[in-house]
Amino acid sequence: MDNQEFTKHLHAVGEWIARYQREVEGYPVCAQTRPGALKAGLPVSPPRTGEAMEAILEDFQDLVMPGITHWQHPSYFGYFPANASPPSVLAEMLTAGLGVIAFNWEASPAATELEERMMEWLRQAIGLPGNFTGVIQSTASEATLCALLTARERLCGFTTNETGLQGAGRLTAFCSDEAHSSVDKAMRIAGLGSVNLRKVPTDTAFAMSPEALEAAIRDDIEQGARPVCVIATLGATGTSGFDSLTAIGEICRRHDVWLHVDAAWAGSALVLEDCRWMIEGIEHADSFLFNPHKWLLTNFDCTAYFVRDTTALTNTLGITPEYLKTSAGDVTDFRDWGVPLGRRFRALKLWFVLRAYGLEGLQHHIRGHIAMAQELGARIEAEPDFELVVPPRLALLCFRYCPNRSYDDEHIDELNQRLLASVNASGKTYLTHARARGHYVIRFAIGQTFTEPRHVDAAWRLITSLARQL
Ligand SMILES: *Cc1c(COP(=O)(O)O)cnc(C)c1O
Numbered sequence: 001m002d003n004q005e006f007t008k009h010l011h012a013v014g015e016w017i018a019r020y021q022r023e024v025e026g027y028p029v030c031a032q033t034r035p036g037a038l039k040a041g042l043p044v045s046p047p048r049t050g051e052a053m054e055a056i057l058e059d060f061q062d063l064v065m066p067g068i069t070h071w072q073h074p075s076y077f078g079y080f081p082a083n084a085s086p087p088s089v090l091a092e093m094l095t096a097g098l099g100v101i102a103f104n105w106e107a108s109p110a111a112t113e114l115e116e117r118m119m120e121w122l123r124q125a126i127g128l129p130g131n132f133t134g135v136i137q138s139t140a141s142e143a144t145l146c147a148l149l150t151a152r153e154r155l156c157g158f159t160t161n162e163t164g165l166q167g168a169g170r171l172t173a174f175c176s177d178e179a180h181s182s183v184d185k186a187m188r189i190a191g192l193g194s195v196n197l198r199k200v201p202t203d204t205a206f207a208m209s210p211e212a213l214e215a216a217i218r219d220d221i222e223q224g225a226r227p228v229c230v231i232a233t234l235g236a237t238g239t240s241g242f243d244s245l246t247a248i249g250e251i252c253r254r255h256d257v258w259l260h261v262d263a264a265w266a267g268s269a270l271v272l273e274d275c276r277w278m279i280e281g282i283e284h285a286d287s288f289l290f291n292p293h294k295w296l297l298t299n300f301d302c303t304a305y306f307v308r309d310t311t312a313l314t315n316t317l318g319i320t321p322e323y324l325k326t327s328a329g330d331v332t333d334f335r336d337w338g339v340p341l342g343r344r345f346r347a348l349k350l351w352f353v354l355r356a357y358g359l360e361g362l363q364h365h366i367r368g369h370i371a372m373a374q375e376l377g378a379r380i381e382a383e384p385d386f387e388l389v390v391p392p393r394l395a396l397l398c399f400r401y402c403p404n405r406s407y408d409d410e411h412i413d414e415l416n417q418r419l420l421a422s423v424n425a426s427g428k429t430y431l432t433h434a435r436a437r438g439h440y441v442i443r444f445a446i447g448q449t450f451t452e453p454r455h456v457d458a459a460w461r462l463i464t465s466l467a468r469q470l
Contacts, residue, residue: 001053009053016057017089021072021450028427029073031066038067069430074450075459078432080237080265080396081447084299087356091349092299101342104324105331108345112332115347121354122304125362126270126290129283132306135313135337136346140264141182142339143289143305144231146317148173148186150287150307151229151258153316161316165191170225172196174216176208176243178236180262192228206241206390206436208232214251221255229258232285234278235266238434238443240393242266242278249284261288264303265445268295269370269394271362295395295447297353297365302346305338313337369395369446372456376444379460385467389441398434398441401467413440415470422466429459 001009041063071082102111119134137143153161156168165171171192175183177199187197198216200208217227230252232243245261252259261282267290269275282288288306292298307313318336326333335341357365373392380388380399390398400416407415416433420442424430434443442463446456 005053009057012057014093021086024070024073025075027065027068027070027073029070029076029430030078030424030427031069032425032427033067038063072448072450073430074448074452074455075429076448076451077444077446077456077459078430079443080294080445081449082293082300083295083297083447083449085297085353085357085449087352088297088299088349091352095345095348098345100345102345103335103341103343104326104328104333106326106328109331111345111347112334114351115334116332118347118350118354119304119306122292122350123306125354125359126267127273127276127279128270128288128306131308132288133308133310134304134306135334136343136350137289137303137305137338138301138340138344139182140180140262140289140291140303141185143287143303144180144182144260144262145186145189146305146313146338147231147258147260147287147289147307148190148192148229150312150316151260152190152192154258154312155226155228158315168226170196171228172198172220172225173229173231174198174200174213174227174257175231176200176202176206176233176236176241178202178206178208178239178241179231179233180237180264183231183262196225202241206236206239208241208243208248210244210247210251213248217251217255217257227255227257229260231260231262234261234263235269235394235396237265239390239398239436239441240266240396242393245279245281245284247281249281253284258287259285261285263288263290265291265294265396266394267304268292268362269366271296271359272366272370275366275394292350292353295366295369296362297357297449298349301344302350310337365449366395369451372446372451372453373397373444375453376446376456376460383464386464389436389439395446396443398436398443400439400441401470403467409439416440416442418470419463419467422470423463426462426466428462429455431459 072084100108102108105112115136123132123134160168184194187194200213200216203209220227232245232248234242249259286308289303291303293300293302314336334343373395377388377392377397380386385403386399387402388399401419402412420433431442434441
């Protein structure tokens with residue numbers, strides 16, 4: 001493709017994206033296709049000769065678009081939001097155009113230095129103490145893995161990377177029974193084994209019980225195990241529980257255990273001063289993550305990972321073969337701060353977003369979603385045949401349809417499964433589910449870039465009407 005042709009198609013694609021954002025409300029939120037539908041329309045082998053871009057773009061429209069679930073739809077309330085705001089999309093196009101791999105300073109000094117400054121901006125924006133230093137990772141899963149690996153190395157005197165785990169003893173870690181599955185996965189990948197992850201029970205607000213944590217740690221020590229890390233969650237994925245960093249942090253201090261904080265979704269709300277209650281006790285934490293790619297107007301992927309001791313991180317993940325040596329001097333090489341060598345230039349979209357919205361714009365965005373969730377919570381409580389199982393915490397709540405208190409749990413679960421299926425089949429909105437204390441509940445997570453109260457209102461009316469037709 002020559003540059004003239006590229007220019008032409010770039011304009012067309014740019015216009016396509018802008019129109020998509022304008023017209024996204026016209027699509028069914030969840031893809032209404034059957035398994036195998038796209039594959040049935042695709043040739044089984046690649047073309048032998050190149051095809052015209054016009055034909056490719058046409059097939060994108062006709063074949064791919066029907067199989068897209070519209071995360072950017074303002075009536076998308078599933079999982080957690082994934083904000084692809086216009087400024088962040090613009091930056092992402094430039095990142096793709098530059099095509100740099102930002103693994104060390106020399107590979108693109110601007111990418112490294114912009115990342116350093118953006119992490120400083122973000123740290124201030126969310127009120128983290130000044131002795132935390134940040135790095136962008138692709139996902140919360142990856143950042144949690146880095147935390148666990150660093151905790152493991154610190155506990156073992158930075159020897160297990162070299163010698164392997166034999167002789168290290170049984171290393172155990174602790175999280176609440178509401179923590180994200182990425183913690184289990186990190187235990188597996190780090191070679192510690194998911195049987196060595198203790199799931200500490202939670203209280204009625206879905207927060208980890210500090211007493212139970214203390215007991216579990218003592219228990220393990222008595223049995224000869226070595227507690228390596230506690231993973232506290234702020235805003236648990238299913239039910240938005242918030243663990244107390246103060247209570248858990250003191251326990252970690254006492255037993256000299258690494259404290260990692262997973263605030264993947266909730267962390268964005270820290271741009272609001274009145275949400276900073278959730279990081280009381282943060283001075284005890286060794287590492288902290290949140291995902292601007294969820295709720296801070298920055299498109300995937302962008303996890304902000306903050307650590308107190310950067311040397312522990314680079315001692316764990318740094319490795320320098322001959323071909324990666326440079327003579328740049330006193331600079332940061334982010335390849336030593338995470339798992340992959342290759343890194344995308346992700347700081348650019350943060351720079352665009354933080355400048356285009358300003359802190360006040362970000363605060364307005366989050367505050368609006370929290371207010372919508374509060375209002376919806378009040379409406380659900382006013383309906384006698386619905387139960388607000390998890391009241392709004394930030395912009396997430398969980399409810400279930402319960403038309404008759406004498407129904408047994410299984411029957412209520414089944415009713416709610418059918419309700420969720422019919423809501424999502426309508427194409428008008430999209431929600432997902434969780435289990436709260438064993439009950440099947442429907443989650444309502446507000447946070448799309450363009451969601452307004454009218455979208456929440458329409459979704460709630462649809463839910464009540466479909467429920468009463470079950
Ligand atoms: C979404 C989420 C994750 C996983 O996020 P990825 O960035 O996709 O790995 C981890 N922890 C919590 C609490 C989450 O909500």
